[in-house]
Amino acid sequence: MRRCFTVRQRRILAWIAASRCAQCGNPLEPGFHADHRIPFAYGGPTLIQNGQALCGPCNRKKGTTMPTPKLRPWQQEAHHKALTWLVKDRQDHRFLINAAPGAGKTRGSCALAKTLLELGEIDRVIVIAPRAEVVNQWADDFRQVTGRYMSKVTAKDGDIHQLGLDVCATWAAVQGLQDAFQAVCRAARVLVICDEHHHAAVQAAWGEGADSAFAT
Structure with a gap:
C-alpha cells in the first residue's frame, strides 16, 4: 500500500x-x-x-496515536452496547439510539462510526438528517470526531458512488438519490445513520424513498 x-x-x-x-x-x-x-x-x-x-x-x-473523542457516560454506554450488538454478538444490522434533543447523539453516533471504521467493519458512512442545517452539523461533527471529510449531497449530485466519500443528505433528498445510495451500498460496507428515524417509516412522506434506497 x-x-x-x-x-x-x-x-x-x-x-x-x-x-x-x-x-x-x-x-x-x-x-x-x-x-x-x-x-x-x-x-x-x-x-x-x-x-x-x-x-x-x-x-x-x-505521532501514531489514535485520536479518541471524549464521550458522556450515556454515550459510552450506548457505544459499548452498539459494538456488542453489531460486532461481538452480531445480533442484527440495526441499532437504535433514543436520546433527547441536545443530548449528544450526533457526536455519539460519529464516535461509533469511527470505531467501526477502525475495526474494519465498515467502509463508508451515509447520514440522513432532517434539515440542511442539521446536515451541516453532522458533516462538521463527523470530521471532528473521525477525521474524515463528509460530503453534503443533494439529488442533483447524481453518481455519488464515484466520489468515494462519506456523505450526508436530507430526508427530502433521499427520493432523488435512491439509485445512487443503492450503488454505494452494493459496492461497499456502509453504515447508514438515520437522524430522526421516524421519517423512514413507510407511511411517512419520505418513507418509501428511504425504504427503496436502503432495502436489503
Whole structure:
C-alpha cells in the first residue's frame, strides 16, 4: 500500500485546510506534513478522506496515536452496547439510539462510526438528517470526531458512488438519490445513520424513498 500522499493529494489537503494547520491553525509552510488521520501503521489508507495538512510540530506531537473523542457516560454506554450488538454478538444490522434533543447523539453516533471504521467493519458512512442545517452539523461533527471529510449531497449530485466519500443528505433528498445510495451500498460496507428515524417509516412522506434506497 502506498504510504506517501501524491502532490495532487497534498494540494487538495492544503485547500481543504484553507492553507492552515488542521491542528493549531497556523499558516502552512511549503513543506507541510500530509498526515494520516488514522495512522498508516494502523492500516490507515493514503486517501484524501484519511488525510490532513499539519505543520511539522503538530504532526510530530501527534505521532501514531489514535485520536479518541471524549464521550458522556450515556454515550459510552450506548457505544459499548452498539459494538456488542453489531460486532461481538452480531445480533442484527440495526441499532437504535433514543436520546433527547441536545443530548449528544450526533457526536455519539460519529464516535461509533469511527470505531467501526477502525475495526474494519465498515467502509463508508451515509447520514440522513432532517434539515440542511442539521446536515451541516453532522458533516462538521463527523470530521471532528473521525477525521474524515463528509460530503453534503443533494439529488442533483447524481453518481455519488464515484466520489468515494462519506456523505450526508436530507430526508427530502433521499427520493432523488435512491439509485445512487443503492450503488454505494452494493459496492461497499456502509453504515447508514438515520437522524430522526421516524421519517423512514413507510407511511411517512419520505418513507418509501428511504425504504427503496436502503432495502436489503
